Amino acid sequence: MATQLRKRHGTICIPPRTRKVPRNHSHPLGGTGGAGAIRGEGGQDSAKWFCAIGTKERIGFSGAEEARKFLQDRCPRVLEFTGEEQVAAFADRTCYHIGRSLSCSQLHGGKAVLIGDAAAPYPPIGQGVNGAMESAMVLDECIRDAGSSPGSFPGAAAEYTARWKPEADAVSWISERSLFENRFHTVRALATSVLRLSIFEQAKSADVPYSQVRRRAEKLWPLWAR
Known part of the structure; x- marks a missing residue:
């Protein structure tokens, strides 16, 4: 099954200013952000650090001091x-709001199909790569089941939309309930x-x-109201 690609990941605290990274890390930094590290080209001795800060809109800073105050607040x-x-x-970098998603009416047209983020971009909840790989697997299964005749692809593409669009829409629905800038969501x-x-933990289940995660959550409304 395509869902077997998904795995459960734990959150590991990163000691401040740690330099060696024996494995990749992620760490929550309060209600509006997260930070982490991945091993660089030189292994655990060349860590590459990153952080994500949630904002409600595009923002900019006049200089480093204003950026520091923003981070402090x-x-x-x-x-x-x-x-x-x-x-x-960070002060020089253009910052964009990442809490956006897009739902397409269908994922195919003519001889083209949409997979991955092209089919369903959504705010990050750790399922972007998994969803992209799963969509490719579903498309492969639809093409296989439709057969190899020249005229079989349109039917395979339509079947792909029927099978994957509900899943893509569900991931988008789930992700919109985990926006960095919304403290209630946290x-x-x-x-x-x-x-x-x-x-979010259910979405990582194989x-x-x-x-199905979405249907279960909708039965618990208003707990998962946006």
Whole structure:
């Protein structure tokens, strides 16, 4: 099954200013951001750090001091991982809101089909690559089942839309309930995780389709109201 691609990942605390990274890390930094590290070309001795800060709209800064104040107000723990050079670089970078998704009426047209982010871009919840690979697998299965005759592809493409669009829409629905800038979303995610009702943990299960996770959550309205 395509859902077997998904795996459950734990969150690991990164000690401030750690340089060696024996494996990839992710770490929550309050209600509006997260940080992490991946091993660089030189292995664990060449860590590459990253962080994501949630914003409601496109923002800009007049300089490093204004950027530092923004970080201090919104996500102060980020400053434990950064120096003046990184803050200055952040101040010069254009920042865009990432809490956007797009739903297409269908995922095929003529001889073309949409897979991955082209079919269903959505805010990050750790399922982007998984969803892209699953959509490719579903398309492959549809083409295989339709046969190899020259006229079989349109039917395979239509079947792909019928099978994958509900899953893509479900991932988008789930992701829109986990926006970095929404503190209620963060509190709800933590509480439902403790109660074992988290749709984000369910979405990482290899045994449950995204659409089923959504149907279960909709029965618990208004818990998962946007």
